[in-house]
Structure formats: structure tokens, C-alpha cells
Amino acid sequence: MTQEYIISLKNLCKSYNTKENLTVEALKDINLDVKENDFICIVGPSGCGKSTMLRIIAGLETATEGKIIYEGRELQKPTKDIGMVFQDYSLLPWRTVLDNIALGLEFKGVSKNKRLDIASRYLELIDMTRFGKAYPYELSGGMQQRVAIARALANDPHVLLMDEPFGALDAHTRILLQKELLRIWERNKKTIMFVTHSVDESVYLADKVIVMSRNPGEIKEIINIDMERPRDRGDIKYATMTSKILKMLEVS
Amino acid sequence: MSKAIRNTITSFIVPILFIFTWAIFATKLNNPMILPQINQVLNNFVHATDDFIGLGSIPRNIIVSLIRVLLGYCVGVIIALPLGIFMGYKESISNLFSKFINTLRPVPALSWVPLVLAWFGLASLATFFGVPYGPKQVFFDNFKFAMIFIIGMGTFFPVVSGAAFGVKNVPKTLIESAKVLGASNRDIFFKILIPAAGPNIINGLRGGLGSAWGCLVAAEMLPGSLSGLGYLITHAYELARTDLVVTGIICIGVVGALLDYIFVVVEKRRFSWLGR
Ligand SMILES: Nc1ncnc2c1ncn2[C@@H]1O[C@H](COP(=O)(O)OP(=O)(O)OP(=O)(O)O)[C@@H](O)[C@H]1O
Ligand SMILES: [Mg+2]
Numbered sequence: 001m002t003q004e005y006i007i008s009l010k011n012l013c014k015s016y017n018t019k020e021n022l023t024v025e026a027l028k029d030i031n032l033d034v035k036e037n038d039f040i041c042i043v044g045p046s047g048c049g050k051s052t053m054l055r056i057i058a059g060l061e062t063a064t065e066g067k068i069i070y071e072g073r074e075l076q077k078p079t080k081d082i083g084m085v086f087q088d089y090s091l092l093p094w095r096t097v098l099d100n101i102a103l104g105l106e107f108k109g110v111s112k113n114k115r116l117d118i119a120s121r122y123l124e125l126i127d128m129t130r131f132g133k134a135y136p137y138e139l140s141g142g143m144q145q146r147v148a149i150a151r152a153l154a155n156d157p158h159v160l161l162m163d164e165p166f167g168a169l170d171a172h173t174r175i176l177l178q179k180e181l182l183r184i185w186e187r188n189k190k191t192i193m194f195v196t197h198s199v200d201e202s203v204y205l206a207d208k209v210i211v212m213s214r215n216p217g218e219i220k221e222i223i224n225i226d227m228e229r230p231r232d233r234g235d236i237k238y239a240t241m242t243s244k245i246l247k248m249l250e251v252s
Numbered sequence: 253m254s255k256a257i258r259n260t261i262t263s264f265i266v267p268i269l270f271i272f273t274w275a276i277f278a279t280k281l282n283n284p285m286i287l288p289q290i291n292q293v294l295n296n297f298v299h300a301t302d303d304f305i306g307l308g309s310i311p312r313n314i315i316v317s318l319i320r321v322l323l324g325y326c327v328g329v330i331i332a333l334p335l336g337i338f339m340g341y342k343e344s345i346s347n348l349f350s351k352f353i354n355t356l357r358p359v360p361a362l363s364w365v366p367l368v369l370a371w372f373g374l375a376s377l378a379t380f381f382g383v384p385y386g387p388k389q390v391f392f393d394n395f396k397f398a399m400i401f402i403i404g405m406g407t408f409f410p411v412v413s414g415a416a417f418g419v420k421n422v423p424k425t426l427i428e429s430a431k432v433l434g435a436s437n438r439d440i441f442f443k444i445l446i447p448a449a450g451p452n453i454i455n456g457l458r459g460g461l462g463s464a465w466g467c468l469v470a471a472e473m474l475p476g477s478l479s480g481l482g483y484l485i486t487h488a489y490e491l492a493r494t495d496l497v498v499t500g501i502i503c504i505g506v507v508g509a510l511l512d513y514i515f516v517v518v519e520k521r522r523f524s525w526l527g528r
Contacts, residue, residue, distance in 0.1 A: 058432050080434040090425040094447050094525045104433035106443075137527030148429075155433055 005069075006036040006191050007057065007159060012066035014052050014217075025216035026052040030066070032210065032219065034191060036158075041202035042195045042210045045249065049217025050195040054161045057193070058084045071158075080108065083157035087164040089144040091136040097147050098123060098132040104155035122150040125184060142173035149181070153188065162194045166201070178204055182229060199245045203238060204231055211248050221248055288495035296499040305491055307484055314503055316394050317468055317480040323395060324403025324471070325464040329457065331404070332411035336456065339412070340419025341445065353412060361406045362470040365398075372397040374476045394479055399471035406467035407460040414456015418449030451523050458515040465508045481507075 012030040015023050026049040034040055042050050055061040057068060059078030068075040070082070083104075091100045098119050105115035123132055126146040136144055145165055152160055166174045178201060185192055196202050202209045203225060211221040223245060231238060271290065278287045300310040307313060339346040377383075378392035422445050430444050446453075472482025481500050488496035 060428050060431065078431055078434070082432070084429070084432040086425055086429055088425055090423070090429040092426065092444070092447070093527075094450070094523075103430070103443075107430070107434045107436070107439050135525045135527065137525065151433070 004035070005033040006071060007034040007193075008032070008069040009053075009057075010067050010069060012053070012056065012068065013064045014049065014056060014061070015064050027056075027063075028216035028218050030217075030219055032222075034159075034193065036191055037189050038191055039185060039205055039207045040191075040193045040210060041206035041208070042193065042212065043197070043199055043202050043245065043249065044210075044212030044217075044220075045214050046197075047217075048212040048214035050212060051163050052217070054084065054163050054193060054195060057159075058082055058161055060084075080104070080155055081157050082159045082161065083152035083155055084161040084163070085145075085148050085152050085165045087167050089136070089141070089148045091144055091147055091151070093136050096133050096135060097128065097139070100136070100147055101151045101154050103151060108155070118154055119150075122154045125153070126150045126180070140173075142169050142177060145169065145177065146180070149184070153184065153190075157190065159191045159193065162192065164195050164197060167197060174198075174201070179230070181205070186229075199242055199249070200233070203241045203245065204233070209245060211245060284494055285492055286494070288498055292495040293498050293502070296495060297502075304484065304496060305487060305493065307479055307487060310499070310503065313479055313481050313484050313500075314507060317472070317482065317504075318507065320395060320399055320471065320480060321403055321461075321464050321468055324400045324467070325407045325461055327400055328404035328407025328460060328464065329411055332408045332460070333415055333453070333457075336412040336415025337419050337446070337449075337453075339416040340421075340449065341441070346416065346420070350416075353409070357409045360470075361402050361467045364402060364405060365470070365474060368398045368401050369474065372401065374398075376476075394477075396474065396476060398474050399477070402471040402474070403464045403467045406463040410459030410463050411456045414459065415449065415453050418452025418456070419445050421452070422448040451519070451526060454515060454519060454523070458512065461511055461515070462508065465504070465511060468504065 009030050009032040012027055013025070014027040015025050017023055030049075030053065042053070044050055052061065056063050057075075059075070059082070070079070092103065095103070098116060101119040101122050102110075102115040105118060110118070120129075120132065123129055126149065128143065128146060128150075131139065131143065136147070139147065145168075149162075149165070166177055169177065181192075182205065194202075194205060206225050209223045209225060210219055211223065212218065213220045223241070225241060227235070227237060227241075274287070275290050278289045281287055284292065296304070296310070303309060335349065339349055375397045376393045377395040378389045380397075381392070383389045383392050426444055426448055427440055430440055435443070468480070469482035469485065471477075472480040473486055477483045481504050485497050485500040485504075488494070488500065
């Protein structure tokens with residue numbers, strides 16, 4: 001089956017009713033087509049509906065209007081093909097690293113030996129073989145986020161949604177994890193939708209940057225980043241891209 | 253000196269000071285009605301297996317009390333634990349029960365006695381199972397439904413609150429991250445909610461056991477009670493045997509602390525992942 005797009009958002013709208021009986025248009029008329037294996041970054045001011053968009057695609061929230069086409073079919077409920085990584089890692093604190101990575105496989109009913117086998121492979125992928133038996137509280141934030149990424153990947157999703165996954169990390173760890181994520185993405189070929197507050201991060205990672213504006217939450221601009229990877233932050237083109245996106249965010 | 257040894261020594265300072273003060277006052281007052289001598293009380297423990305004031309030995313009284321508490325505790329837990337878990341799980345169930353439970357919570361167990369007696373009378377495990385008269389009957393007659401009810405009431409509130417609070421306060425992102433990994437509702441309940449609420453549930457169970465043990469004296473003041481630590485205290489008081497009263501108090505305290513210690517061990521073993 002050949003599809004041009006793996007995910008298409010069609011006229012997606014989401015409004016919330018607040019306690020004061022006001023209507024917040026978190027998303028208004030979002031149309032977006034995502035090609036398979038694309039790395040998409042979404043930037044925009046706080047409250048413009050970035051999280052809401054990912055949460056609807058993940059099936060954690062339902063759209064008020066519009067629909068999501070996934071692999072040619074309308075998406076109705078959460079599917080294991082779409083994984084998500086949260087900003088706060090949300091590992092299960094009572095499980096070891098290995099058992100955390102194996103969680104999705106356990107839900108799928110994969111036998112114990114097999115799932116530990118697969119989990120160990122992903123542990124290797126994130127370069128944390130020594131920590132299989134550790135508990136989350138024994139890990140740094142960066143390590144916990146790597147485990148969360150491995151946990152999502154172990155389920156072998158086609159699409160990986162990431163909501164500010166590196167937002168709570170220091171600049172150094174952040175850059176390390178960006179490289180690591182690119183390495184994993186190039187090796188495993190996933191479609192990634194990545195929300196970030198950092199324009200630099202979006203230019204470093206993305207094939208396409210979606211710039212959003214708020215009140216109502218709309219897509220303002222879609223920018224293609226045609227630069228070879230690994231990208232050089234000192235490159236003049238890199239700097240131009242970054243300032244271009246920053247300017248757009250300023251006026252929104 | 254290692255930290256463990258230092259901690260152990262520290263924990264003995266206050267009890268030793270207490271015993272000293274007791275000894276001084278007991279000698280000064282020289283009135284066993286007000287404060288018994290330490291050696292009198294010690295003597296009771298040395299002769300623990302003797303028959304005291306016609307109520308049997310100390311170990312026997314401890315065992316009777318312990319069984320009463322555990323029976324009442326089990327009944328309380330069997331009702332409170334699932335109820336608490338479901339109250340934490342579904343807001344509608346919580347709305348249904350929480351006002352009612354919060355109204356009953358402050359009522360002391362003792363105030364139920366008249367009603368409970370009217371409901372259950374002197375019915376016991378012996379009458380319920382129709383144990384024929386004999387030593388067995390005497391033993392099983394110790395476990396009156398009225399007592400079990402009072403102790404169960406004491407157990408109920410801490411357990412229900414701990415479970416409801418624990419399940420309700422499981423971080424939403426844990427549940428959501430499980431959902432996107434493909435968890436069914438059943439998975440979420442058993443693999444996320446229950447283990448995540450575990451520490452609070454155990455805390456409730458611990459409070460419940462403490463409260464159950466605390467209700468013991470009240471339960472054993474019920475008519476028809478003829479043994480147990482609570483009854484030993486009441487009866488010793490009537491006979492002006494304050495040394496036995498103190499003996500009973502010490503037993504209640506020590507057994508209660510040992511029961512509590514079980515939970516300390518469970519928490520250490522099972523909840524090391526809390527990283528405290
Ligand atoms: N459950 C909810 N109830 C009511 N309003 C909500 C709810 N969730 C989100 N909103 C509103 O929807 C809008 C978009 O929220 P969203 O969390 O998607 O923003 P965001 O772009 O992810 O912001 P941030 O960058 O701060 O994470 C906000 O105005 C927010 O107040
Ligand atoms: Mg957000």
C-alpha cells in the first residue's frame with residue numbers, strides 16, 4: 001500500500017470550556033500532512049495548543065471537530081502504532097529500568113523472556129546496559145528520559161510523538177540527547193512529531209518546523225529545513241533559519 | 253561508633269529515664285494504689301505463665317486479645333480496602349460514600365457499644381458454630397461478634413481513607429503513558445493504579461491495625477468478656493491491683509508496637525523504589 005502521508009490532520013478543532021463558562025479555542029482548523037519518516041518539530045508560544053495536538057493524535061483527547069487520517073484510515077482510538085514521550089518521563093517508579101522498557105510489550109502480551117530480550121536491545125540502543133536493574137529514582141533526569149524514549153521505541157511504533165521531552169534538562173545533556181535521538185531516528189526510521197520551546201532545537205532536529213500562534217491555536221507557517229545532518233550550529237544558514245523562526249514567534 | 257549502634261542507644265534513653273522517674277516516684281509515694289513498684293510489675297512478667305486473678309496467664313490473655321484484634325481487623329479490611337480502592341478509582345463511588353464516611357469517622361468506637369450489644373448480644377464464634385460446651389467452647393466464646401464489630405469499625409476508617417487517597421492521587425501522566433503504550437483498563441487498574449497507590453494503601457492498613465488494637469480495651473469492656481488484656485486491666489482495677497494494670501498496659505504497648513513493626517519491614521522491603 002502506498003500512501004503519500006502517514007498522518008494527515010484534517011480541519012482539526014479543539015475547544016475547551018473553562019470553569020467561567022468561556023470557550024478556549026486550543027486548536028482551530030489545523031491541517032497538516034506528515035510524510036513517513038519525517039522529523040517534524042512544532043514550536044509556538046505557550047498555550048498555542050501544541051500539547052493538545054499531540055494528545056489528540058495519541059488518542060488521549062478527542063477533537064471537537066475534524067479528523068485524523070492515519071495510514072489512509074480515520075483514527076478512532078489510541079493505537080500501539082503511535083507512541084508518546086512526555087516531558088516528565090513518567091516512568092513507573094516501582095519497576096526497574098528493564099521492566100519499564102518492557103511495559104508496552106507486557107501490555108501486548110509478549111512472553112516474559114521475549115520482552116526482556118527486546119527490552120535489553122533497546123537498553124543497549126540508549127547506551128545504558130549497566131542500568132537495567134536500577135530504579136528510576138537512581139537515575140538522572142537525562143537518563144530517565146532516555147529510558148522513556150526506549151520504552152516508547154520498544155513498542156515499535158511507526159509514529160513517535162514527543163512533547164518537550166528535553167525541556168527539563170540542562171543544555172549539555174539536551175544537546176547529547178538530540179544527537180542520540182537523531183542517531184536512533186536514522187537507524188530505526190520513525191516518523192517523529194516533536195514539540196519544543198527551543199527554536200535552536202527545532203532547527204537542529206527537524207525536516208520541517210511547524211510554527212504556531214495562539215488564541216486561537218493555529219498553524220502559522222511551515223518551514224522546510226533543507227540542511228544536511230549532522231547540522232553545524234556555527235553554519236550561517238543555521239543561524240539564518242533560527243532567527244527567521246524567532247522573528248515569526250515574536251510577531252505572533 | 254556505627255550509626256546503627258548510636259541510633260539504638262539513642263532510642264533507649266527516654267524509656268530508661270522514664271523507668272527511673274517511675275522508680276523514684278513509686279518509692280517516694282509508697283502507695284501501690286497510685287503507682288506500683290517496678291519490681292512488682294517485673295514479678296508479674298517473671299511469673300507470666302501463672303494464673304492471674306482468675307483470668308489465666310499473660311500469654312493466654314495476649315493470644316485471646318490478638319485473635320480478637322486480627323478477626324476484627326480482617327473484617328474491617330475486607331470491607332474497607334475494596335471500597336477505598338473503588339472510591340479512589342471512580343469519582344461517582346466516592347461521591348456516593350465520602351460524606352457518609354466522613355460523618356461517621358469522628359464517632360468514637362466506644363459510643364457504638366450500646367447499639368452493638370443490642371444487635372449482637374452475646375453471640376460469639378462459639379454460638380455461631382454451635383461448639384458444644386467444654387474448653388473449646390470457652391475459648392471460642394471469647395470472640396464475640398460485638399467485639400469484632402467494634403474493632404472492625406476502628407479498622408475501617410484509616411484503611412478506607414488510605415486506599416481512596418492513594419488510588420485517587422496516582423499521577424495522571426502514569427496512567428496516560430500506560431494508555432499510549434496500549435494498556436487495557438484492566439492493565440491500568442492492576443499494573444498502574446494498585447502498585448502506584450501501594451505506599452498509601454499500606455499506610456492506611458498500618459493506621460488501621462493501630463486503631464484496631466486501640467479499640468481493644470473498649471471492645472473488651474463489653475459485658476460477657478472474660479479474658480484478654482483489656483479485660484485484665486479493667487478487672488485488675490476493680491481489685492485495686494495497679495501492678496497488673498501496668499502489666500497489661502505494657503503488654504498492649506509492646507504487642508501493638510510489634511504489629512506496627514511488621515509494616516515497617518514491609519515498607520522497607522516492598523517500597524525501596526520510593527528512594528527514601
Ligand atoms: N483540560 C483542559 N481544560 C481546559 N483548557 C485546557 C485544557 N487543556 C488545555 N487547555 C487550554 O488549551 C490551550 C492549549 O493548551 P496546550 O497545553 O495544548 O498548550 P501548549 O502549546 O502545549 O502550551 P505549553 O507550551 O505551555 O506547553 C491553553 O489555552 C490551555 O489553557
Ligand atoms: Mg504543552
